[in-house]
Amino acid sequence: MTPLLDALFLQAGHNAALVAIGAGLLGYASGATGTFLFLRKRALLSDAAAHATLPGVALAFIVMVALGGDGRNLAGLLLGSAITAAIGLVTVQWIVAHTRLTEDAAIGAVLGVFFGVGVVLLTVIQTMSSGRQAGLEDFLLGSTAGMLRQDALVIAAGGALALALTWALRRPMTLVSFDADFATAAGYRVSRIDLMMMLAALVVTVIGLKVVGLVLIVALLIIPPVAARFWTESVGRMIWIAGAIGGISGYAGAAVSASAPNLPTGPIIVLMAAGVFVASLLFAPVRGVAAAFIRQRRFKARVHHRQGLLAIARQEPIRETFTLRLLQRENLIRADGVPTEAGRAAAAKVSRDERRWDIARRIHQDAGLTGRYDGLTPIEDVFTADEIQEFDRRIGPPVAVEG
């Protein structure tokens, strides 16, 4: 484990430290930017853009070699990838606007065609004399081997740009994601805001090509916000939580992949993010699966508790074992099923509440209040003491429950 710890604490050499910091910045930017893609339900669209970068990378290589330059110049490759990704996005929009195809069909078609063309071009490059050591296939799944200081600077600058765009436009983007019609009515140009959203995602995709790779970059855009959604009910906080999840995943994933030879960087980073997602899914308060399970259990117990007491009040036998165990545990009935003193008192109270609700629903005018009857809501939570007194006056004096 020492190589891993060294890598995590930036002790594994200059290059590994550079890679970890670069991947952390990339993760932060992509998590924050991806928040609005997720809320606007545009995750797949950015996947199409990511796959459409491949022909751009390959074409840029070919053009640079043809012009007598170094085909592996990163700035040139990224520029090429951005151009074809943008063409891919425009194509999807055009298909949706001008044909009867739905967006998912358009995304599938564009993604497949662009990626296919890219793979064909890669094969062509393999046959070129200068193409054998091009290493372009690293753009598929990402690699941090031989990452340079200037590569990290490109990531930092691009990440800062995407973050700034997301932060500056967080209000219109929130509005468009929640209610595009209202945004239009209020005077926002929805198409322009969508364009800025996709532009930020495109920047993250392009700078993430080298580290994470184009196949998995969409995961780094979407998994962090999905995980963040479990922890908050506020868009503002969600942006920063998603950024933090992405940043930690990027940093830790890059460190792990640097600590062992031949571990691909992109998949490790994405698996880190997926780990955070699974933990959030299971253990987040309120929205997590465990919390929902506990809530459901408590609710079920309340229902059985109340039904059991009503059965006692009506002097009906209780048949369900869950109900029997519940009431026994609370000493409301004895082991043989006979109600205790406390059980009879509680049953009398529940039965009275039911009769109060009966009266309330018959005589009270406000449907908003009487509509809150569900068998569980205590009547004191809905009506004032005066109103309940009035219901009691119509019911008559309390009646004891016989054992």
Added chain:
Amino acid sequence: MTGTAGTKDVVAARIGSGHRGASSGEAALSVRGLTVSYAEKPAVFSVDAAFAAGAMTAIIGPNGAGKSTLLKACLGIVPRLSGEVELFGQPLEKARHRIAYVPQRASVDWDFPATVLDLVKMGLFRSVGLFGRLRGEPEARARACLERVGMAGFADRQIGQLSGGQQQRVFLARALAQGADLYLLDEPFAGVDAATERAIVDVLRTLKSEGKTVIAVHHDLATVTEYFDRVFMINVSPVAEGPVAEAFTAETLMAAYGGRLAATHVDELALAGTRV
């Protein structure tokens, strides 16, 4: 249908008199030659309308008559094939800050990460700008709007936990936060409880008493006379327009709804002509 021709004449006359000048003062919203089409089937065809300022107008008509589409086209939400829209005598883009829109509540995903207060603050985004403060005075304004719709106690509640009626009230509060002169509502009473319906009507009446204009797509013919003072009746193209007393009659209803409205139902409605 022997009376068809006669009915049409009456209706045509009514549109003629309702358009411009029937009400006192300027039109809050006026539309000329508006056509909206989905694919190659017009949903709204060649509509001329002038909605009186300071009035509460119901847009009514059968299902698929283009009521919501008319509203959305006026706001630029769906593209217009032809026609012009003016707000208070100005082109739409120059007067957007004077309108507030309440969409159908089913049109959004309520499992969105926002509290009730967050949602109402969305109505302030335009006036505070990209970087303006939302705490302090603007937040107090948002809370006051919640108070007006009787939802002050729900400010910190997650919007996904609201009932249908509560969702509708919060949407109205967001529109109030926009501080507009013209309120456009799309089926504000659809699927809400009686208490919410009363609360919304009260708020709309208060708006009217403050001199604001209210236009609502409305589906419940039984409450038209009680809630509104003008109607705009549409079935793809306009059928009748004017004060409730003149335009909301058995004839115009038959013209708009045709066979879909059995004569017996018409008798049960609180029609303008039969009231004192």
